[in-house]
Amino acid sequence: MLIDLINQQKVIPALRNPEDFREVLNIPSVKIMFLLFGDINSLGDYLKHARAAGKKLIVHFDLIEGLGKDEAAVKYLVKAGVEGIITTKTSIARQAKKEGIVAIQRLFIIDSEAVRSGLKQLAESKPHGVEILPATVPAKIIREIKETSRLPVIGGGLIQGEEDLKEALSKGFTAVSTNKTALWFLSNV
Secondary structure (H helix, E strand, O other), rough: HHHHHHHHOOOOEEEHHHHHHHHOOOOOOOOOEEOOOOOOHHHHHHHHHHHHHOEEEEEEEHEOOOOOOOOHHHHHHHHOOEEEEEEHHHHHHHHHHOOOOOOEEEOOOOOHHHHHHHHHHHHHHHEEEEEOOOOOOOOHHHHHHHHHHOEEEEOOOOOOOOOHHHHHHHHHOOOEEOOHHHHHHHOOO
């Protein structure tokens, strides 16, 4: 399952353009990646190339152009062969689980209220994992979310280099997603 790959791969490439996608296909240690760009016309090609390279794509539902932002769009992605999504929307995460694909709920942690409402969202959507932005949140918050949700917690955003990556992982993140290509080679830190 994709969640097992997240538990094994400590650095998850966050792909923001076609060049990033082409580059990551040539990194043998990368088995899973987040697709943060594209549209419904190009998605099939990205899925095909990822599979051919032995890699799994988790698609950021909210960032794929041309998708309706509803449950029918989740069904479309399943038919297209998507195995997992990231979303900020509780109803979409719930629908993804219902359709049998991995759902990662993305939370923006900006203050204590965001933590409280994020935990409520996780209780409602019951995703397979959670991604917290930014990855610079205090360790205490990561522990609270992990203990309350009992989910793998991925950190994303504001990772500038290897030192930031190691610090984020030392605070308790299961894995870290980053668009910094130099860090993708450290997939098993």
